[in-house]
Amino acid sequence: MIIAVDAMGGDHGASAVCPGAIEACRTNPGLEIALIGDKAVIAPYLDKADAGVQRRITVVHTDEMVDPDEPPTKAIRSKKHSSMRMAMEMVRSGEAQGCVSSGSTGAIVAGGVLVVGRLKGIERPGLGILLPTKKPVFLLDAGATVRCKPLNLVQFALMGSIYMKDVEKLTPTPRVCLLSNGSEEIKGDDVIVEARERLRQTDAINFGGYVEANRVPQGDADVVVCDGFSGNVMLKSFEGLIKFCKGLVMDTIHESLLAKAGAALLYPSMKKLAARVDYNKYGGSALMGVNGAVVKAHGRSKAPAIANAIGVAAGFVERGALERIKTDIAEELVRSGSGTTLR
């Protein structure tokens, strides 16, 4: 299996992506990587890898890249030799089975739609991410389709349900909930209310109604469906609060000698705990609804998060996620009348 990796994206560019790619190859002996970016920048990182890993990494040279501030669609259309677009072209042509980028979300979504292409019947893609909550929760959309129509939310619900059931195989009947501003029926806006009514009539979905954000970490739903704006707010709220709490804990520990002694004894346990909620560990979100394994890594990804995102892409391919979604979605869209052509 070959995964194409955009070596130039994200806040740390090649300095994070190259070590991340090496790490991913080290832990997955069946993996080959096409690293796309500036050969001169990439080469020094590869020199440090074992020969066995080096053999499995091919560098595809380009010095063009998508800038995070560029209008995404324009960037993907005009920059035909950008590292991100070239990674996606490899997926389209079949040279690679999946691709990973830590570049701008907008450009990845535009590339997913324009280069890799949408799945038949799916109107807009959604970024799906498995959260390390009490019980794993699949959040969809984490930021691809900023504002949604009811149809988009229904399609996210179908894709999320199939993913948890047939790909992650975490539960045979995933409980799918719509994120809302309260659990009561009177909550939500017009889009959410209409999506709720349509989901109620969708037999293939075990629909659990609304979920409020405070219940998400408790695992009240297996799949949480929302528009990309709300998904971003929730995900980033979690991330920011974990960082804030870590800071508070460190400050508290340094306040007294007693606390320092206590912290020393707790250190091994707390290190494990910190790893449990480290966003580096859930660094990869899959672009659901496009015709290939397209994975977005966090913009601030360092090497471990990149390695994890490559792992997400490899897992997506190994488990035949695309085929499951293609087959099941096609059936469901026809059965439920939720395909774009059936609106």
Add this chain to the structure above:
Amino acid sequence: MIIAVDAMGGDHGASAVCPGAIEACRTNPGLEIALIGDKAVIAPYLDKADAGVQRRITVVHTDEMVDPDEPPTKAIRSKKHSSMRMAMEMVRSGEAQGCVSSGSTGAIVAGGVLVVGRLKGIERPGLGILLPTKKPVFLLDAGATVRCKPLNLVQFALMGSIYMKDVEKLTPTPRVCLLSNGSEEIKGDDVIVEARERLRQTDAINFGGYVEANRVPQGDADVVVCDGFSGNVMLKSFEGLIKFCKGLVMDTIHESLLAKAGAALLYPSMKKLAARVDYNKYGGSALMGVNGAVVKAHGRSKAPAIANAIGVAAGFVERGALERIKTDIAEELVRSGSGTTLR
């Protein structure tokens, strides 16, 4: 000063509100409370209070209440003797200087608009809440106006700025940011983009552009402006994650003897820390943009959170928040052309 308190609202009703009201009177000797609800239910709680506190609490009997599942506007219109509406009527008539309810957000907002009345020029109210972040952040709207027009966001920004500058007096030039799904200009939806352009042209505001949710706990902005849906998602995400992390910490501590010993030494410091992030401590949000001190307590409020919310209402009155907002807002709405009459 008299604060009217809806004794029947929230998940715990009188069993939380009555002890909370007693606690508020105990800590604020200048405070009088009108407790509105079922006399027979309230009386046993009051019997437990000191004579000095009892003298300052008047019970206003009613056995009607707003149900959390009722359509808010209808409930406020039809239930003229509901505890929530009666509390608001007391503010309108001047019998009370402020009111507090832990009832449904929708009904409090409807009551604020229909009973207490909007401030001149303000189109929609917003719930403002001071978050216990690194540096206090005033979040507005925490859930009153689910979806907003650009005008609403601009008015929230003006009210939030005035509140932080002239009421909380935390900074002379509060940095006001719009919550968005990224910090780059290409982010946001049409409403947010238009609000951004209008805020840029508003001299009275120290506008800091977009803020992403992960930067909010770090205090990157003094005032965070968003629609009520996003505000709810952010606030509830924080709340849910804190609960989740506390659970993880407890589980971790019980995993080993070493960790238990460490936790025992850390206990005093961690207790302080837990209090720091306890939502009971920031239980009150003020309905900004209505003609009175209307404070919403969290639906799950227990006595300390109710006492805190009453404290928020008392502080709002003592510091002349309403007058500051009225005067400054009137000036600003005219100057910036952001009043409803000037659209």
